[in-house]
Amino acid sequence: MPQIYKYLFGPVPSRRLGRSLGVDLTPFKTCTLDCVFCQLGCTTHKTFARKEYVPVKDVKSELSRWVKGGGKTDYITLSGSGEPTLHSRFGEVLRFIRERTPFPSVLLSNGTLFWQPAVRKSACQANIVKLSLSAWDQFAFKHVNRPHPDLKFSQIVDGYRAFRDEFQGKLWIEVFLLWGMNSVRCDVEKIAKLAKTIRADEIHLNTAVRPPAEKFAVPVPRKQMEAVAGLFRPRAKMIVEFSANKSVDIAANEITIRAMVQRRPCTAHQIADVFGMHLNEVAKYLGMLTRTGTVQIQKKDHETYYVG
Ligand code: SF4
Structure with missing residues (x-):
């Protein structure tokens, strides 16, 4: 959309x-x-x-x-x-x-x-x-x-x-x-x-x-x-x-988000801003990526960062 x-x-x-x-x-x-x-x-x-x-x-x-x-x-x-x-x-x-x-x-x-x-x-x-x-x-x-x-x-x-x-x-x-x-x-x-x-x-x-x-x-x-x-x-x-859902749409969004956090650690808000996505959508994809161990969570200055 x-x-x-x-x-x-x-x-x-x-x-x-x-x-x-x-x-x-x-x-x-x-x-x-x-x-x-x-x-x-x-x-x-x-x-x-x-x-x-x-x-x-x-x-x-x-x-x-x-x-x-x-x-x-x-x-x-x-x-x-x-x-x-x-x-x-x-x-x-x-x-x-x-x-x-x-x-x-x-x-x-x-x-x-x-x-x-x-x-x-x-x-x-x-x-x-x-x-x-x-x-x-x-x-x-x-x-x-x-x-x-x-x-x-x-x-x-x-x-x-x-x-x-x-x-x-x-x-x-x-x-x-x-x-x-x-x-x-x-x-x-x-x-x-x-x-x-x-x-x-x-x-x-x-x-x-x-x-x-x-x-x-x-x-x-x-x-x-x-x-x-x-x-x-x-x-x-x-x-x-x-477990991660393997639908095509999800896979496409997972790949883009993963590519972003591989370049630099990001908060969910930053990811939402960059892709123009709702925070709910980003949370869904981050949930899948963290469950499969593809992305890790790091806490810093009371913020949660995602790292690829
Ligand atoms: S999970 Fe609880 S705090 Fe979060 S939006 Fe729903 S009702 Fe509100």
Whole structure:
């Protein structure tokens, strides 16, 4: 995609969705949480103030232009640099996708605002909604997701249950497991027990295989993930990319990024700037390159550098 879009990125290959065109509705790292595993780094603007962070008319106009230009994707996904439901008009964008494009829509949300009826009503416009659940009480929530101090875990989970009653589309729950933080069997049992009350269509297990915000966010080995998948109803699916995907697009981007970091160490931001890519896309490719040992991570002056 030529670099004429400010709010669209990709389509990027996605294990869950095939190919997904991203729509970014918030400024970088504007989020209700500061998850220790976040692939975008630490949250710089922690808030739960909902407003029109980016102009909806410009987002709609980019989507129209992309569709008219013959754009092809499997899904159009609200995701990106922060929490999409913080955008006060995200429901309007979902409705626009439904009415004015031939593609189904996905909302990837951390779910923390679903206790608000207006957020749930807007989210009902999506074909698929993914919500996060990586804790079982307020203490665990603080430990793993470092929420805005006014957010209450029990209120959020009540919001999930209410949403299930209201939403006709597919509801997915993503459980992000971290070694030593929420992955021992008795903790996963508590998450699974809560997840059951939400009656999701699918449960997805993930772990920190992409460079995380904090060094102590350590991935859980595949074997252990598989051992706890059966605790969930329905049985959890592994969506974690333990090995590199070999699709042609990915290979092309991996080669260019690798060639760049072989010349000089770069941060993810620098790579994104040079190639005009969204940071989410860069994180995906860096995850694959670091997992295969093709690229190494070096920390310097609180920055993470990638070295070929
Ligand atoms: S992982 Fe998602 S919810 Fe958590 S801090 Fe990053 S952007 Fe926010």
